[in-house]
Amino acid sequence: MCGITGWIDWHKDLTRFPSVLENMTCTLAQRGPDASGTWITQHCALGHRRLSVMDPANGAQPMIRKQGDTTFTIVYNGEIYNALELRKELELRGRVFTTTCDTEVLLTAYMEWGRACVERLNGIFAFGIWNSEEQSLFLVRDRLGVKPLFYTYSEGRLIFGSEPKSILAHPDVQPQISGEGLAEIFAVGPARTPGHGVYRNLNELKPGHCALMDRNGFNIRAYWKLESKEHTDDLETTAQKVRELLIDTVRRQLISDVPICTLLSGGLDSSALTAIAASYYQETGQGPLHTHSVDYVDNDKHFKENAFQPNSDAPWIKRMTEHLGTVHHYSFFDTPELVDSLKPATLARDLPGMADVDGSLYLFCREIKKKATVAISGEAADEVFGGYPWFHREDALNAGTFPWSLFLKDRVSLLSPELADWVKPEQYVQDRYQQALNEVPRLAGENAQQNRMREMSYLNITRFMPTLLDRKDRMSMAVGLEVRVPFCDHRLVEYVWNIPWEMKTAGDREKGILRRALKGLLPEDVLTRKKSPYPKTHNPEYTAAVKKQVLDILDDSSSPLLQFIKVDKIRELASEDNNQFNLPWFGQLMTGPQMFAYLYQVDTWLRTYKVAIR
DSSP, X not given: OEEEEEEEESSSOGGGOXXXXXXXXXXXXXXXXXXXXXXXXXXXXXXXXXXXXXXXTTOOSSEEEEETTEEEEEEXXXXXXXXXXXXXXXXXXXXXXXXXXXXXXXXXXXXXXXXXXXXXXXXXXXXXXXXXXXXXXXXXXXXXXXXXXXXXXXXXXXXXXXXXXXXXXXXXXXXXXXXXXXXXXXXXXXXXXXXXXXXXXXXXXXXXXXXXXXXXXXXXXXXXXXXXOOOOXXXXXXXXXXXXXXXXXXXXXXXXXSOEEEEOXXXXXXXXXXHHHHHHHHHTTOXXXXXXXXXETTHHHHOOXXXXXXXXXXXXXXXXXXXXXXXXXXEEEOHXXXXXXXXXXXXXXXXXXXXXXXXHHHHHHHHHHTTOSEEEOOTTHHHHHTOSGGGSOHHHHTSSSOGGGTTHHHHHTXXXXXXXXXXXXXXXXXXXXXXXXXXXOOOTTOOHHHHHHHHHHHHIIIIIHHHHHHHHHHHHHTTTOEEEOGGGOHXXXXXXXXXXXXXXXXXXXXXXXXXXXXXXXXXXXXXXXXXXXXXXXXXXXXXXXXXXXXXXXXXXXXXXXXXXXXXXXXXXXXXSSOTTOOOOBBBTTBOXXXXXXXXXXXXXXHHHTTOEXX
């Protein structure tokens, strides 16, 4: 994994601005702590920061190859999991390789098949390839959007990067935000609208899209999307195919030249991935697999069951580590660490995010990085297989909005009247919701319930899942850790997308088809365990600490946050002597304490980035 950035400009000689490219590249140092490289010609400048995972000695970027008089130059962030198959195919076609890294395979694939190469790739990636003959830059992002890619375009000029910070480092780009951007911050929240970069004139290349920048302009197209088809496999065949796809995916993603581990919560998803990985390690004689988990000091004293977190992870982690014989590492964080992590988590995202859920993941990844460079994680299983409680609750299914926006009115009640009048948050969210529904690929013949469950799956895969993928990428790469997400393999997603809902919930259980597919791989009690998400702190000291942070902000007349909130109402909430209140903020995901932490992140972001409101 790495960080990439670049600048195409038909109006300037970019060789005169090497320091600009250096500055853009340096902002991504945390994504690639092992090496740095830049490449500049008259109208194209490319920068790269490297985290060495495959062929550390020979995979330096930008990578350059020549074919006749044409020069091809690539900057690339990601992993190609079918690189070995592609390499063999390319060698049969006469191509010669000088490294064992997937970067060279990717660049050679482009040289052989042109822009059609994207259809052959299995992996997570964001890359740009400069073609000197065409005077063009080809930009691509992976199908599910696991790796990020942002850009800003004006006539004759394109600036892009793995993160907004690399683009904001360019002197022609200012950190400005419009009413629409404010709506994304205060109404939509962490679940950003696809393609929306929040900052003015800054966009995100959507998952499954590619773009071409040449003398004719900047053109974007989708090369992949979900397609609805009749599912003809019976229950047993379906479960077997899910099992085969998942095992193949995990095994592909265990290939690495550096230490690799898995994240283990004792839940269905992480336990399945860990079981497959442990089996592979045993077969290949690689020694015991290392696993990692996260929790919080005194959480055992303060934990309370709820629909989203029905039980504690600790006993289940112990169950799985003993069952599989892994070498397990526990990470525990206390309230002061968690509070302090809110700022670096904001800087890692370049935006306010999921509050302590982001911050704790940042701390967790930092601990993992001390022992490993690559980790396997269970993100996306709930979106793909329909595991969240809101898939199974009538109020969420019939709400006429995103399930994470059920409490939007409560959130709007905390915003200043001026902001609410300007951005019209409820209308904005409704418009974004309708936009999403209009995209859903329908299947003729489905009844009302089947159609609604297809809609819910689409909302989760295309709107909510990117939130968690963005979080996982940004928090892990902020400390130079690569995280792979097998449940995002596009073959698995395509197949499960068309499994009928009644089959997905086989046995009258959420993710029933996945549970059926994993029979024999996991202990029966783990196989039937109710979903429990990434853990949050339940310590009232954390609530008290983030309340104090917000009260300090409210007492600071220079705070840029004050213009956007009802100060008196927030002060009243923060002054209440109640550490266990449950004020909804972003649905069931961020409640009381997270609301205060989020406001702190917004204030931190506005101050640090000196964001101008336009």
